[in-house]
Amino acid sequence: MIELSGLRRYVATAGRARLEADIKFIDMDADAPADTMYFEMDGNYGGMLVNDTYDPFLLPAMYMAMYFHTDIRIRGNVSKRLYKNLTWYGQKILCGYDDNIAPVKIIVDGFTSAERKGTLIGAGISCGVDSLSTLYDRFIREDDPDYRINALFFFNCGSNGQFGNICSENVAQVRCQRSIALAGELGLPLCPVDTNLHQFWRIQYKDDFLFISVYSCVLALQNAIRRYYMASGYSYNEIKSNGTTFEHYDLAGWCESFFLPLIQTESTELIVDGCQYRRVDKIKNFADWDIAQKYLNVCFKSLDNCGSCEKCMRTLLALEILGKLDNFADTFDLERYRKESFNYKVKAVANANRDCFYRELVDLAAENNFPMPVRRDCYAIGRQVVILEE
Template sequence: MISIKRPYIENENGKSRLCAEIAIAPEIYEKWKKQIGSRREYAGYEKAYSYGKDKFQLWYEVEDRSEQILCQERTDAFVVAVLYFAMVTGEDIEYEGVLSNELYHNLNTNLIPMHCNERSGLKPIRIIGRTESRKIESLDKNGTGVSRGVDSFDTIFTYLAENMDAEHRLNCLTVFNVGSYNNMPDLRARKTGMMTLDEYNEKAENFFSHDVEKGRQIAKELGTDFIAVNSNINSLYQGVFLELHGYSNSSAVLAVQKLFSHYYYSSAGEPEKARWGVEEDASDNVQFFSTESLQFYLARENVTRIEKIQHISQHETGRKRLHVCCDETENCGKCGKCFRTLLILELIGKQPEFKESFKDTSAYEKKGWKKYVWILDKKDQDFFAKDIYEYIKREKMKIPMIAKAYHYTLPVRKVIHAIRGDWKG
């Protein structure tokens, strides 16, 4: 059993926090570690952290003047926060206070049976506590996250479009510190002892502050409000994020639910493919986190990465401020995400217009014909590569012969990499 106490507000050092005590017994943490450690990408992850106590305070923090938007009348944020942990470990959730009835219904009737059943092998869990179907009074803002990535900007420009109806028009951008800043390269460094836990957390905190500053500037440029929410939810999930970002981000929205009536959550997945399952990047879940007063939307499903970049390229703020890099606070121009985006920009003829976003493209240019090899090698298993490949064919563009010839050496390269132990799948 995972127990959540009644939410309350704390004010300190010019900040306000919505808090609740969460009790999780040590043996449940052991179950979690075993489950997560068995996933290939998280093998040995438990070396990065230690779960100390069986009780901890989970919190969501905003600037002091924003205290009135924290929702202590509902336990919604905290139930959604621990839900993924509960499903993976097969533990029921018992809570104090009240849950929005709509959310309670969505979770029990749809989300939990979807993930916890005989097919998945996960034990169905129960959510136990009182519910309330009265609406929460809110400031009726329409929000979305401003991570500055492709999905984020595409959603922003979609809901800011002139023809968007007033009810749904975007008017508030958000930045949440709910796990994305504790990124994979740093988790690996932490696992191998190259980084202390304090350094790891401090780096995440710095990334967050940087994004808050950038997010605030973009909101000003686009004429919307802005809200930042800090949280310690990563102390529960400890670096596991990709599979549960829909849960942790939505929990932050629910913590400030007196602000919103609509929230747009960018779909980041493969077009035309539903991604159910606790080991998938399952942002599809977000619609089940809606309450009587707050509706979540999965924004821009079935739109390809190329279509989104084409859309963004029509807006100056997007061209100037697109940030796709996971490794650096500015686009490094070297990592997989930077490479992929630069390749799309080149193919659609927009790379020069994104000069401010990608200041250094020298590493990309050095690749020459080799940049096409990735598309050919990966087109059958990576949907980004597949999209780009299909775009090239549709537009009747040419892939250099030398890249095609090199692609045919893939089986040999795989063997060589396997011997050297550096094949990346």
């Protein structure tokens, strides 16, 4: 059994506010990687952290329990809505995603149903394509105060590398500073939140645990957040066409569009934003926005955009097709891109029927009468000869 107890919010070292709970793996074939799970932030914002509900700890504990086929005992209260949603629907979705997990019982002392008075309409900002497109739509284009973003967040919960690793912390620092600078230019506050949830990551959880951790960070801030936009990486059409290929491979692609709306409480709502677009349409959406031109960061390989990795090439080819490449001359190594882009275009055409990213690029080129390599020709890429089949 996984047991959560001892919920507390207190001032930790250096005046940082911390929300913490004890966690025990009881009669299990594995040790808990740590005795506590926590969320931590600047002490001036400490009141944003909830201190009367285990909601932020429920999801990762449930996810782990489902992998270990054991129940959860929570010595305190959780949101009734979240409890019902996870018990009745959420677990069923996760079981459909991965045969290795099983439904579990969640035993709680009681429920917290009180509505909080949070006023923040939040979103995360990583400076990638998805988060910039959401920010552009829900802040620049939106004027309804109930739905317009008024605060940004940076959750250090796994996407920057392994917990406790110095390199990961350095990466997080650089990315966080970039996000703070962007928020500053827009006049928005940015709240960085640290957590040790990713200390509990195991190889069988894959990157899926990262998504669970992000949702939990939002639930930790229920005192302040009323509504939170989660920028999705997949369009509705991709989900429809490729849904089964995401099974046991990519939790977000498999179910984020219908799992995420279940992650809500009486006071905080999570919204999936971005599925209404193809990825290339998000790029088109913000291509003329000076903030995106200055801050877009997509690179797989380095903290700056290298201009030649898969994600840089994918993004830059879309910009080239749209005639917007030079808008991003200050943020990408365009010289390197131009040297290597032809090979990438051949790769995109050759693989368009097997890969949704390439499919989008080839379709975008056709829509814009942009010349791509022609099928039935053959091309030399390095030492390889590629024949594009009809």
